[in-house]
Every structure is written in C-alpha cells, then in structure tokens.
Amino acid sequence: MTDPVTMIHPDNAYTLVADVGGTNTRVALADGAALVPGTIRRYRNAEFPGIESVLAQFLDDEGGADPAAACIAVAGPVHNGVAELTNLDWSIDGGALARSTRSETVAILNDLQAQGHALPYLTPEAQREVVPAGVEDSRGTTRLVIGVGTGFNAALVLTDAGKTIVPPSEAGHASLLVRNESEYRLSRYIESAHGLPGIEDVLSGRGLERVYQWLGQEDGDFRQQTAAEIMAHCADGTDPRAEDTVRHFVRILGAVAGNLSLIQLPFGGVYLVGGVARAMTPYLQPFGFADAFRDKGRFAGFMKNFAVHVVEDDYAALTGCAAHIASVIAAKS
Known part of the structure; x- marks a missing residue:
C-alpha cells in the first residue's frame, strides 16, 4: 500500500469502499473493481463512535470526495440491510451509509462475502x-x-x-x-x-x-x-x-x-x-x-x-466491495 495523500477527486467519479473489522476500518476509493492508488486509509474503531464518523473523516481526508456509490463489508451478520458487528458495538444500516457518503446507491456485505467477491481479481x-x-x-x-x-x-x-x-x-x-x-x-x-x-x-x-x-x-x-x-x-x-x-x-x-x-x-x-x-x-x-x-x-x-x-492481500475485502458495487451499478444501467 502506498501512503495516502490528500487529492481533489472529481464528483461521482469513484465509489467508496470500506472493510469494517473488529479493531480497524479500512476505507478507499475505487474505479470499477480497482482500488484507486493512494486512497487506502486505516482507522482505529476505538477512536470513533460509529461508522458514519469514520466515513466522514475519510471523505474529509480525501479532500471532500463525493462518491457515486458506496459498499462496506462488516464483520458480522447482515439482515434486511442492517449490519450488527459481532465484535464491536456498532450497528450499520443502508440509510446511514447513504447519508454519511452522500451516495444514492449503497450496499452492505458480510466481510466474508466481500472476500468471496474479490477472488476473481486476485x-x-x-x-x-x-x-x-x-x-x-x-x-x-x-x-x-x-x-x-x-x-x-x-x-x-x-x-x-x-x-x-x-x-x-x-x-x-x-x-x-x-x-x-x-x-x-x-x-x-x-x-x-x-x-x-x-x-x-x-x-x-x-x-x-x-x-x-x-x-x-x-x-x-x-x-x-x-x-x-x-x-x-x-x-x-x-x-x-x-x-x-x-x-x-x-x-x-x-x-x-x-x-x-x-x-x-x-x-x-x-x-x-x-x-x-x-x-x-x-x-x-x-x-x-x-x-x-x-x-x-x-x-x-x-x-x-x-x-x-x-x-x-490484506485489502482483498476492499476489492471485493468494489467489484460488488460495480456490478450493482451495472445492473441498474
């Protein structure tokens, strides 16, 4: 991973992807199924009250990026669009994800689902x-x-x-x-x-x-x-x-x-x-x-x-999120 640098990104050019684990959250921008070089960032969950604040910090760190869509993977079950993390007292739903990323198209995956979606791209x-x-x-x-x-x-x-x-x-x-x-x-x-x-x-x-x-x-x-x-x-x-x-x-x-x-x-x-x-x-x-x-x-x-x-590849789940949300966008078009 290259060190992240703050850049100005064109609006709606990329998607936001995140891998929320029990200890850390990794976030990046993606272009199709490919992660945008230099945008992968890692945040310690203990320093944030919830995923919305993590994503807000990431978007600020990326110069106010405005993603076209967002997909996150979570270490816990996802049911009816709501994720409950197994080893972290966070709850995540599609509405909150859409608001925090200003995205109309969002998806939430279990972390192993994201890893599975990454396999064709390894x-x-x-x-x-x-x-x-x-x-x-x-x-x-x-x-x-x-x-x-x-x-x-x-x-x-x-x-x-x-x-x-x-x-x-x-x-x-x-x-x-x-x-x-x-x-x-x-x-x-x-x-x-x-x-x-x-x-x-x-x-x-x-x-x-x-x-x-x-x-x-x-x-x-x-x-x-x-x-x-x-x-x-x-x-x-x-x-x-x-x-x-x-x-x-x-x-x-x-x-x-x-x-x-x-x-x-x-x-x-x-x-x-x-x-x-x-x-x-x-x-x-x-x-x-x-x-x-x-x-x-x-x-x-x-x-x-x-x-x-x-x-x-420590960031395979991010690639899986990118591939999945790209397929969701393609199915809508």
Whole structure:
C-alpha cells in the first residue's frame, strides 16, 4: 500500500469502499473493481463512535470526495440491510451509509462475502498454495473462503454465467469440533469460562490466547500472552508452550476447514483469509494442517480434490466491495 495523500477527486467519479473489522476500518476509493492508488486509509474503531464518523473523516481526508456509490463489508451478520458487528458495538444500516457518503446507491456485505467477491481479481502473487490438489478437476466454479482474524467465518463462492454469488454465513458460531481427549478438555475449559464453545472461541486471535491459557492450566503455569506475543515466541523458539499452542491451533483449523469442505465441495479451492490465517502460514505444513484437513476416514482420498490457498492481500475485502458495487451499478444501467 502506498501512503495516502490528500487529492481533489472529481464528483461521482469513484465509489467508496470500506472493510469494517473488529479493531480497524479500512476505507478507499475505487474505479470499477480497482482500488484507486493512494486512497487506502486505516482507522482505529476505538477512536470513533460509529461508522458514519469514520466515513466522514475519510471523505474529509480525501479532500471532500463525493462518491457515486458506496459498499462496506462488516464483520458480522447482515439482515434486511442492517449490519450488527459481532465484535464491536456498532450497528450499520443502508440509510446511514447513504447519508454519511452522500451516495444514492449503497450496499452492505458480510466481510466474508466481500472476500468471496474479490477472488476473481486476485493476482497470482496475492495467493499462496499451502495444500495442493492431488487430482485435476474441471468443476472449479465452487470455492470456499475461510476467514480467521478477530473472529472466524466461512462463505461459499459460486460463479454463474460470469456472475459471482456469495451467500452470507456466520459459521464461526457453530459448535466447536471435538476429535480427541485433549480437544475435549480444551472445549470444557472454554465452556467453563465463556459458555458453549463455538469455532470462533478457538480459531481467532483471542482463541489463540485461550488455547495458550488452557495449556498453561494443564501444566499449572498461569502466565498469559497476547496473540502477537504467542506468535513471536513461537517464531523465536523461546516458549515451548507458544509452539504447542500454534500446533493445536493449526490442526484444529485443518480439521474445521476439512469439515467445511466436505459440506460445500469447493472444487475450485479453499482460500484462507485474515490476519491470523496469514500469521499461521509458515506453520501450516510443519504442524500438520494438511493431515488434519484430509483426516476424514474413508473420504481421506476424496479430500485431495481440494487445494488450499492463503490470500496474502490484506485489502482483498476492499476489492471485493468494489467489484460488488460495480456490478450493482451495472445492473441498474
């Protein structure tokens, strides 16, 4: 990303796109499905009372830009045009989005929907294959996006007559998979502290911290670490518990991704997105992601149909928003 600079933009020439996460909001201008260079900005949500003030600040930072349309992606469910963020006390609706951006055409997507809409626009450099498919298959129009970051989610990506379709989902709140005795103890640990454990309670940044705490309780060592500290100590080898934490995380991620793949049959590939997913990339192969992904009994061989990639473009959701709103505008014209 180039450093943003304040420019004067012609009115109604571009669209506004935003990716609202649990911690930060990324905002940019777009020309069709392409982000306008130099306009990507990041804002800390804690410094703003709501999305309207974030977008107002962005438009001011961009010299009073007047976008033709706006599309935002949010980390939470969207129902009847209203978004409720899962890990942030914000509510967003189409009317507020239209007012804050002065746009007549607006759209609100779940963040994984935006990632799905971005897939056709990813460059080869923006994705890394971590589990190759063992067989060639021509049924590659169905793909699966799995997001691991502040939270967890997954979304099916379909292509029909050149149109990308991404149904919404809240997969992170499905019940946590338990495969063995240690995962049962982890599940009970989370349940005792946080209630019925969902996938997101382990496969997320805060989930990584909980796995570390659980392993410490097992050993009578009650030190706590942030997710960033756990990853740093795993990398430098100074904390065996951090390495064990990441190993547990990777294998649970592989098992969950494998289950979702059997449900959706993504012959076009599985795409891991999000900051935590990218941070795990160096450990997926050595810590057994592929083995856990394919460990499905008599369907183990069938799992070789599905390649797994890590998306390394941190702004893919913005591109997805741009592509989606461009298609909405085209359908109206």
